Amino acid sequence: xxxxxxxxxxxxxxxxxxxxxxPQETIYNEYTTAAEVAGAIHDMVIRGAPAIGAAAxxxxxxxxxxxxxxxxxxxxxxxxxxxxxxxxxxxxxxNLSWAVERMMKRLDNPAIDSVEAMKRAAxxxxxxxxxxxxxxxxxxxxNAMPLVPQGATIIHHCNTGSLATxxxxxxxxxxxxxxxxxxxxxxxxxxxxxRLQGGRLTAYELQQYGVxxxxxxxxxxxxxxxxxxxxxxxxGADRIAANGDTANKIGTYNLAVVAKETxxxxxxxxxxxxxxxxxxxxxxxxxxxxxPSEVTHAGTWQITPDDTPAGNPAFxxxxxxxxxxxxxxxxxxxxxxxxxxxxxxxxxxES
Numbered sequence: 001x002x003x004x005x006x007x008x009x010x011x012x013x014x015x016x017x018x019x020x021x022x023p024q025e026t027i028y029n030e031y032t033t034a035a036e037v038a039g040a041i042h043d044m045v046i047r048g049a050p051a052i053g054a055a056a057x058x059x060x061x062x063x064x065x066x067x068x069x070x071x072x073x074x075x076x077x078x079x080x081x082x083x084x085x086x087x088x089x090x091x092x093x094x095n096l097s098w099a100v101e102r103m104m105k106r107l108d109n110p111a112i113d114s115v116e117a118m119k120r121a122a123x124x125x126x127x128x129x130x131x132x133x134x135x136x137x138x139x140x141x142x143n144a145m146p147l148v149p150q151g152a153t154i155i156h157h158c159n160t161g162s163l164a165t166x167x168x169x170x171x172x173x174x175x176x177x178x179x180x181x182x183x184x185x186x187x188x189x190x191x192x193x194x195r196l197q198g199g200r201l202t203a204y205e206l207q208q209y210g211v212x213x214x215x216x217x218x219x220x221x222x223x224x225x226x227x228x229x230x231x232x233x234x235x236g237a238d239r240i241a242a243n244g245d246t247a248n249k250i251g252t253y254n255l256a257v258v259a260k261e262t263x264x265x266x267x268x269x270x271x272x273x274x275x276x277x278x279x280x281x282x283x284x285x286x287x288x289x290x291x292p293s294e295v296t297h298a299g300t301w302q303i304t305p306d307d308t309p310a311g312n313p314a315f316x317x318x319x320x321x322x323x324x325x326x327x328x329x330x331x332x333x334x335x336x337x338x339x340x341x342x343x344x345x346x347x348x349x350e351s
Contacts, residue, residue, distance in 0.1 A: 003208070006051045006163050007058065008308060009127065012065055014058040016046045019163055023204040032066055034059040034082035041089040041096070044195070048164020049132050049238045050082040053095035056086045057126035060103045064118040075118055075344055092247055092315050093238040094276045099129055130166045136271045137168040139329040141177035142271060147325070147332070148178045148185065155221055155259075157190045158249035159201035160236035160269070171234040171269040172202060172327050174327070179211045187213035188224055192249060194294045194312065224259040233259045237270040237326075242280075244320030244337025245282025245351045250313055256322035265324040272328045277345055282317035290314045 004026065008015050014037055015028040021027045029045060030339045031037050037059030041052050063082050069075040083100045090096060107127045112118050146155070154175055158164075161172035169176060180183045187206060192198035199215050216224060224230055233255060235333050239247040246252070259266040279285060292310035296302060304310070326333045326341070333340035 004162070005167070006048070007046060007054050007059055007130070007166060009061070009123065011178040014055070014062060016040055016055065017163070018045050019047060019201060020045060022163075022200055031059075032062060033311070034062050034083055037062065038089040041086070047197070048160065049093040049095040049236065050137070050165040050170070050271060051163070052090060052093055053099035054126070054130045054133060054166050055274065056089075056096050057099045057103050057129045059086050059286045060107070061099065061119075061122040062127045064115055064122055067115070069115070072113060072115065072118060075115060076108070079104065086099040090288060091286045093274075095238075095271075095273050098273045099274075102129065112173050115157060133271070136329040137165055137170055137173045138177070139325060140170055140269055140271065140327055141168070141173045143329070143332055144174040144267070144327045145177065145181065147232065147265070147267065147327070148174065149182060149231055151184045151186075152178070153186045153188065153229060154178075155188045155190065155224070155230055155237045155255065155264075156193045156202060157198065157218075157233070157252055157255055159205070160316055161202060161205040163201050163205060164236065168273070169205075171236045173266075174206060174234055174269055176209050177210060179209060185211065187211055188221070188223060188230065189213050189215045190218050190251065190255070191215055193218055196329050197249070198247040218254070221255050222262070225258060225262040225264050229260075230264050232265045232267060234269055234327075236266045237274050238315055239279065239285050239321075240268070240270060240275045240326065241279045241282050242275075242277045242341060243281050243336060244323055244326060244333075244335070244341060245285070246318045246320070246326075247282060247285045247287070247315045248318065248325060253316040253318045253322075256318045260322045266322060267325055267327055268318075268323055270328040272330055272345060275326075275328070275341055275345060277342070282319065285315075285317055287316070288314040 018027045161169035190198045290312045295310035296304040
C-alpha cells in the first residue's frame with residue numbers, strides 16, 4: 001500500500017484525497033452524504049474509473065448510516081434517489097454505474113429487514129468492492145508483464161495509478177510492477193491537458209515509487225516515438241465497448257493513431273468491469289463535456305482572451321483498430337475484440 005489513499009471509509013465518513021490540490025498540497029476531505037460524494041466525483045476531487053466506482057459504493061453506505069427513515073421501506077426510497085444522483089455525477093465511466101448497480105442489488109435483498117442490517121450489508125459490500133479493486137489491479141499488472149521488455153521506454157497518458165483506483169493502478173500499475181520486478185523501465189508521461197493529470201498526478205506517483213520518468217507535452221508523443229525509441233504505450237479506460245472501441249481521457253485517440261503510424265504497440269489496461277458488452281461500439285458511448293474554464297484557464301490564470309469559446313470533451317473514443325491488445329485481470333484480449341472480449345466476459349464457473 002502507499003503512504004497516500006485515494007479513498008477510504010473512516011469512522012462513519014467517506015475520506016478522499018483531494019486530487020485537485022496535488023502535488024502542492026495533500027488534503028483529505030470527508031463526506032457524510034451521497035450528494036456530497038456525487039459532488040466530489042463531478043468536481044474531480046476523486047477521479048479515475050475504478051476509484052469513482054468505489055466512491056459511489058461508499059456514497060451509498062452513507063444513506064443508511066445517516067438516514068432518519070424509521071424503516072427499511074423508507075430507506076430503500078432514499079437509496080434509489082441517491083443511486084440516481086451518483087449515476088449522473090460522471091456518465092462516461094461505466095465503473096460508476098456498475099458499482100451502483102452492484103450495491104443496489106445487494107441492498108434490495110428482502111432478507112435485509114432492518115436499518116442496522118442495511119448499514120452492515122452496505123458497508124460490507126462497499127469494502128468488498130474496494131478490496132477486489134486492489135487484487136484486480138495487481139492481476140492486470142501480472143498479466144501484462146510478458147508484454148513489457150527489459151529496459152522498456154513506455155508512454156503513459158493521464159493518470160491510472162493508485163490515485164485513480166483504490167490502490168496500485170491499472171496502466172500505471174503495469175509500469176509500477178515492471179519497476180518492482182527490476183525491468184529498468186522508463187516512463188514518458190503525457191502532461192494530459194487540460195487538467196494535467198499526467199504532469200500533476202502521475203509524476204507525483206512515479207516519484208513516490210522511484211520510477212525514472214520524464215513529463216512531456218501531449219503533442220510531443222509522436223516526436224518521441226519517431227526519433228527517441230518507444231517500446232509501448234499503455235493507457236487506462238473509462239468504458240470499453242463490445243467491439244473494443246475504448247473511451248478514455250481526451251488525447252488518447254491521438255496517441256493511438258501516432259503509435260499505429262510509428263509501429264509502437266498500444267495497450268489498454270482495465271478491469272473487466274470497464275467492459276460494457278451492452279454498448280456495441282464506441283459511437284454509443286456518452287462523452288462528458290466539462291466546463292470551458294478548464295481550457296481557457298490554467299488554474300486561476302486566464303490564458304485566452306475574454307469571452308473565448310472553448311470545447312472541453314473530457315474523453316475521446318479510440319477505435320479498436322488502433323489497439324494492439326486489451327489487458328484485464330482475466331487475461332489479455334487481442335483482435336478481433338468482438339470475439340475475444342466476449343470470451344473473456346464469459347463466467348468461467350458456468351462452463
